[in-house]
Amino acid sequence: MTSAYRPVFFAAVAFLSGAIVGWSAELNWLIAAVASCAFFVAAIALLLAADRTGMVKWLLAAAVFLAGCASMQYTASKADWNVEGEYALTGRVTEVSRNSKNTVVRLSEIKIEQESLNNDVFITFYDEKIPETDDYISIPKAKLSLPKKRAYRFAFDDRQYCAANNVLYRATCEGFVVTGHAHDVFAAARGARATIGKRLDELYGSRSSIVKALILGDTESVTDVENDGFIASGISHVLALSGLHIGIIIFGLFYFLKRIKAPYYLTIVLTLTALLAYLMLTGMKISAVRAGVLCVCVLLSQCAAWKYDSMTGLAIAFFAVVLPNPAVIFDLGFQFSFSAVFGIICVSPDGNANLYDEKMPTAKDKFLGAIRASAAVTVCTLPYVANVNNYFWMPSLLLNLAVIPFVSAALPVLLVLSALYLIFPGVFLWAGAVGGWIVDVLRFFAGGSDWLPEFGVELPSTYPLAALIVLAGVWLVSKTNVFYSRKWMRAAAGGFCAAAAIICFVLPSQWRGDVQIVFLNGGDKCSAVVSTAAGGCAVIDAGADIYGYAVKNSVVPQKTVITKGDTDHAAGLDALVSGGRAGSIYTGEDGAYALAAKYSGEKITALSEGDTVAVDENTCIEIKYVSGKSGMVARLVHKGRGLCLFMTDAALYDEGLIGGDISAEILVAGRNGKDGSTGRGLTDRVGQDYTVIQSARGGSAQVLDRLGSGFVYNTGENGQITFTADGDRIEAEAMYETW
Template sequence: MKRRPVCLVCLLLMLCLYVTDLAGISMISGNPLPASVQKYISEHLKLTVNGEVQSCQATENSLSVYLKQVFLTVGSEQIPIENIKVYLNKEEQLRIGMVLRVCGKLEEIPGPGNPGEFDSKQYYACQKIYYQMKNGEICGKSAAYSYFGQLLQEIRQKAESILDEAGGAYAGIFQAMILGERGNLDAETKMQYQMAGIMHILAISGLHISFVGMGFFRLLKKAGAGNGVAGAASAFLIYAYGMMTGGSVSAMRAVGMFLVLVGAGIAGRSYDLLSAMALSAIVLLLDAPAYLYSVSFLMSFGAVIGIGAVTPEICSMLNLEKRTEKSLAGSVIVWLITLPIVLRAYGEVSLAGVVLNLLVLPTSGLVLASGIFALPVGIFVIEIAKKVVFPGKCVLFFYEKLCEVVGWIPHSTWIAGSPKLWQCVAYYVMLAVIFAGLKWRKKTAREKAMRSAASVILVILAVVFLGYHPREGLMIACLDIGQGDCCVLKMPGGENFLIDGGSSNKKNTAVYQILPYLKNQGIATLDGIFVSHTDKDHISGIEEILELCAQNLTTVHVKNLILPDWNTTGEKYERLKMLARQSGIQIQTGREGKLLKTKEVQIEILAPENGADGSDTNEDGMVMEVHFGKFRGLFTGDIGAETEEKLLNSMEDVDFLKVAHHGSKYSTCQKFLDVVRPEIAVISCSAKNTYGHPSADTIKRLEDRGAQVEYTMKSGAITVRTDGERIWLERFTD
């Protein structure tokens, strides 16, 4: 550290930021605006803001605009509120750098509602965006704008259109790799690349910066320019390229390091990779402290440390000289260093990626080069651009087939769950001990072999330790998926079940809420999915899971689909059966009296009754009671008072109740509550729904009966844990 004081400063800065976050100072997480400003914004339905257009992009139903240096207008006073994201209610001709006056309702960027869910709040905090405005209306705009910013925008749009036409089916991948535009990537490609562990090639990184920057630098040198002119020109080009591609953390990290490299060359100083990396990190963190918790930030810098610092040392210690050996060592080391970061964020990691990257990384440069060279050609003759980009398309076709193979290989992805922070710290300590052990002087060949073997064993133990999650009793999690229902059961014996999974006001609930939660909890296999009934708000996510299983696009395995035993089945019911058959999932039916026994838990089905025709999906829905020791949990789907009264003779006092029909006033009647008398009652619904859920009458009946009422709309995922006697409750947003 004495030789690299910048690295020491970087570590101290990160430590200071972390300590301030623990102290509750909103620099990294939370809203840093003064409480009085936050209160004013929350209390007013319509506000006026002024801000400068940073970027704009057409979405499916509106125009999305990023405004920077935003001021909230309150009378004659202007209050700075950093940056905001605005969704305009109609198309507008906007230019970068224009100052807009926009009216609308400001809403704080929402955080995740469930463990494992993407954290939009943290993501936008890195861009210093804490509020968004939907259905915004422009009240005024300036004539002046940024000529340079607009030029970059127009270059980007032109490049996007050329790649769209020349790239064909792979246009979205070319646009992501060269322009940082992932909006045109189809969901299937994203999932395939993530499962294969090669998603990182779609991010703007050091490969792009070195290819463009150093290529331009050498071109200028050959043209006769000196170091100063060539360095300054290439530095300006790279900075403009980084800004044009959206200024992602990986891009700006690479830009910063390239600028240090050029500066060192111009000044005649030596270039130190770790110092350049640390300086880039300091600049990013000082600009936006929220980067400290950014997965992209940690992954990007972790990969640089692995490639630039650790790999050369390990290769030297182990006397690895062949290029293949060094490449494999580098791939494994980067995988090990970034493993805790990946698992904390996604709960899963690709095992195949270690090997696939040996094939992908050397060839991804060809994709990048063919796409970049196609751009100037495409300005004049698009047909020639298609030929220029053809080699890159061949490589991408190869990647596509690799991903398909990985999808068919069992256990190619390890769902380990999200490790605790202390596990991550212990893991890195173990790696440091292993590294120190390898550095010790070894006198004999036998001693070298023994220490190498011991190091491999210790690395395996460290990895296994990171994925260790002891099961203690029964866990019931009611997920926050908007206006819908989804409960996850983790049994003490290792079995896992899903009860319903759907939403009427959220799309892709499986991809964005259910599957991320399962992976976060280390659930790789669902022993069964129970479907209480076939309304959209209970099955939309289940349909998605079954479709993904059929296409090998998810690593979560499903064994059984349990449907209500109805005499008459409808289209939705039959579709679920069809999707299950395509996925090789066994289909079972449940009705009154059926028991499902696991090692320590029993699930008893109380409804539908024998002979139910399924004409009223709500009243004929499946009702289940879970028994574990003295604990009783009741799951009621969307049944109403009619079915509740029919079940009174088979009911008993319960500890946990998943309240029927999202708290509807037509369910959870008084007679029913007098019998079941729940201690904890969970209502799953959206804060914004047109049904009036939950009903004030239902809440009053529950509270009068002595139940502790919990709401997913207020507290996010509600988790209940029990050892069969005692009960613990956790609210995710608390």
């Protein structure tokens, strides 16, 4: 099951590297697949012709790398299939997720106009009438749409999220008809989980949400307040069904059977059967499947008298989860689960396991092992914490030292009490009080961020490469690395990776040019961020998710200019103000009074035609025109040079009333590029090199015709658009190029 150099582990590394490259590469997936087969055949031929194992290993590594590349490129090609529109849909409901705004239903076994679809569909319902899990439904008219790409750098990417869940489309519908109900083993498992959940509700009352998360992996009933508390305290992992839960349950059964001297192979068979049943009961979640595969590897190694290797077992679990759907590497649960276990394996003093070893670790070894494991998990998951929460609470490392041992001791108690109540409900009603005390202690730990010192640090989002570099660094300095035998070599390799990881965190915030203008993709909602090398930062309109962009990219605006009070220009202002990132707020006279009443205590300044708002000593925003109906027309100027003209909702009539110099290198089309704006007279006066249309649909044909052959960017198609001005040059960079 293992060798000195862990071939399965390095095959997993090669496949993962290829998959990451493949997601963004432009090489055709079929070419990559053919190249992978060619490398594999060459390796076999070389192995048969001569004993050149070194060359064979490199050829096989290249073959696996290209296979990973091809798998992700094929996934990306499926995501580009475009049959958007209204279609008749039939399928089976396999998951129902409710929240305060809507209900999202996962539909599997789908037929679109009688054509089978291998992927699933997420359907959003806004009505009270919702299908039940395992219902077969027919939808006469479902509106299909492709998942959206990320709106700006480091934003949530729905395309990746859906691909990781094997979902090809999102859809909405106005009605459905239930045509039947499934009765297979999966339906039976979900029915059993629902029944057990109701019985746990009876036993634990309001505390049952935590118990169901711990035992069944059912987090749907965990309230937002409870979930936020666990996340803020850095202990949310205890609610995710993982190796801690699977290990306690399965190996607890194994040692019980061993203690009663059950036959050897009967013990293995019963334990594996219980494992499969439990995975089915909990819904086959990724973290549970990973832990389950590791358990299978341990048990089978006992049968075959192999020396179990944890890193090889983790690699086998990786392939078991990834091969059915390679895009699952984008799933956050997958990333947290595998990275955390990888870190624990790297710092464990012995990466091997023998279930029949009677030697037990001392209390000191357990304590030191817990410290090492907690530190390793923190380091290995830090890039994901940065990208998701953009905040790390330092005391969580110490809090986990108390939480993990407590959960390890309390979970078996909860399991036994719950099982006894399910079997003898009248006798074990008192179990609810004991289980309730356990939940109360967990909730006390979840409030750690309130009663422990506020000692946290804000973290900017970083590139996915940083996560791989961190994992590589942990591995290089660990005892699992068989290549470097000397400590100074490990330290040097680890130091190099640490430096590279720090660069990945710092690089996104590095400055380029004198002035940078970033347009966010908010559909028809307008937002732009102006930053200067001198440290100035201003927001012009807050229609899109401007607060999310500011947090993830470490942007702290000093000034916010709202050109019009409509939602497509000011919807994100609430988040900026509540998050302390709005700075001084400027708007037209008509909107200033409303904003002053809404945001009492904030500095609100009314602007008139001819006013200026300084961004820094060389950069300012000139107000060229003000209209209560069309908003303000603003011009960004740097060292006397017009960089960008924001037309807001100015119509053709308004354009003729704008006086003074309005020349600029970038024109932001008025009225989201709709007809009735951006006339020929305006474009002649502006003389722009670039035009930006902030719209989900793009500009009208008439507007595009008047713009001529210049560079026209549309945030709906191009995503985040960044302009960098340096001296007399200006460069444009779009997240998604369309030419």
